[in-house]
Amino acid sequence: MAAESKTKHYVNVFLRYFVLILVGLIMIYPLVWMVGATFKSNAEIFSSIGFIPKNPTLEGYKKAMESYGGAINVWKAMLNTFSYVIPKVVFTMISATVTAYGFGRFEFKGRGILFSVLMATLFLPQVVLNVPQFIMFSKMGWVDSKLYLPIIVPTLFATDTLFVFQLIQFLRNVPKELDEAAKIDGCNAVQTLVKVIVPMLSPAITSIALFQFMWSSNDFMGPLLYVNTPAKYPLAIFVKMSMDADSGFQWNRILALSLISIIPSLVVFFMAQDKFVDGISAGGVKG
Incomplete structure (x- = not known):
């Protein structure tokens, strides 16, 4: 048997x-x-x-190494991509963590309503926001900005609701007794966030950083709307420019550019794979 x-x-x-x-x-x-x-x-x-x-x-x-119109090549496009992807990742981590900390640990008037509004934005497609955002940024003079302001600045205000929600879910598994112990030791709210909460949230923060890095690196619509100068094009648009329908597609060149464009995301993912998996699995547990 x-x-x-x-x-x-x-x-x-x-x-x-x-x-x-x-x-x-x-x-x-x-x-x-x-x-x-x-x-x-x-x-x-x-x-x-x-x-x-x-x-x-x-x-x-x-x-793939050839320049486009003498203004940009694959390495310049890669540099352009990272010049706004890295700030987006950093600002997203900061803003999402601070917002999740506020909703997850503090009671204040209108908290329920504000949280409901925050969650409601998850159901709002980005395509609906493209026109009003483009009009707003055009009037502000940010379109084709040298610093990619229309792409970077919104991340300062925790506009990626999914990341905030993920951190809140993870924060529910962090005992509030740790906050109370830090308060007894003389820590204020900011010190508690930096010294206690952030280390506990590090797997979830790593996962949202990876998501933001990969999504921003592959973003096509944002740069297409807000970047008009070829010398400032990122890799996503540079790959599209290599598809010349008039002279015929050079598929080996297109595939080579595509491979080069995804290598950074693959390297970053495998370097932080363990924390990424921990962040995803822990964030899905109801506290």
């Missing part, structure tokens, strides 16, 4: 890992194929679904 039970256990484990590995291969194959396709010629890309190039060439990467 014990041997039969052991056999069932091994079979279940085998089937479980077999399914996981199979699904993993199916999910990762498009990325592997894209890496291989960057070393293929345009003709070979459409000749087979195999990822190993028959006649490897660096033509795609050489073309």
Whole structure:
């Protein structure tokens, strides 16, 4: 009986890992194929679904390094991208943490109404806000700003409601006794936030930083609306510019640019993978 039970256990484990590995291969194959396709010629890309190039060439990467109109190249576009992505990440972490701390730890008049309004913005599509925001930023003279003000400044005001909600959920699992102990030790509200709450929230803060980094790096609509000068284009728009319908798509160049554009996000994700998983799993637990 014990041997039969052991056999069932091994079979279940085998089937479980077999399914996981199979699904993993199916999910990762498009990325592997894209890496291989960057070393293929345009003709070979459409000749087979195999990822190993028959006649490897660096033509795609050489073309990817070419500038666009002499004003911008892939490295300049990458620098432009990080010049607003990094401030967005930093400001999002600060504003979302402060807002979540206020709603999660303090009682004040209108708290319930304000929190309801905050949550209601989750159901408001960004496309609805594009026109009024563009009009507002145009009147403020921020469109095509050198510092990407229309893209960066809103993150100072915790406009990413999902991140605030995630931090509030995580904060519910942090005992309030820690706040009281800090108060007894002479800490005020700000010191309690910095010395007690932020270290406890570090996995959740890391996860929202990663989300913001990846979403902002891949954002196309924001720069398309608020950036008009080619020399200030980020990678998302630079990749789109490489798709010239008049002269025909150079797919090896497009795929090479796409691969280069996602490498920073992949590196950052794998560097902070452990805290990212902790933040997501803990944030989903109801306190």
